[in-house]
Amino acid sequence: MEQTFYDQVFEVARLIPKGRVTSYGAIARSLGSAGSARMVGYAMNAAGTAHPPVPAHRVVNSSGLLTGKFHFTPPELMQELLEQEGITVKEDKIQNFKALFWDPLTEL
Template structure:
């Protein structure tokens, strides 16, 4: 049975190492759906329902901004989860984003 796009996204996000982040666009591109960053965002907004758990807090926009934080309850939870992994966030933006960025195309 073929996996749905959401399932493919969830599977990939589960591979993002602790203490690293990736972007919606990088996930879309690695799944062969380069222009579908927004679809990855939609998938992430449903990640709370997925089992096993999806570390959705590790997915940010291409600038390192926590654009998905409003899908967390409370919204501050996204930053808190990143902080617990040693990631510094200032003004809703991951610091040292380029250094912490995990590119599925290069890492897999």
């Protein structure tokens, strides 16, 4: 079972605790592929087709901005899911992002 970079990203994304968020770069670094943050986001592109489903809504950019919200269906779903977990989102930005930030390198 050679799990590709995508699968590794999915695993880490699934490990994100409820009510917490992480960044693409953090996941990329945790996988040892620092610098390929783009790949992480691209991998999330298949998150909707991944099994089990990946909580991509818990993954944002380093600024706490919901960059990929436009890729959700509907786009507002991402913010809705985050709010459901107790996360405050305003203007597509996670409030208190630093406190809610979950670093796979530190927490894992």
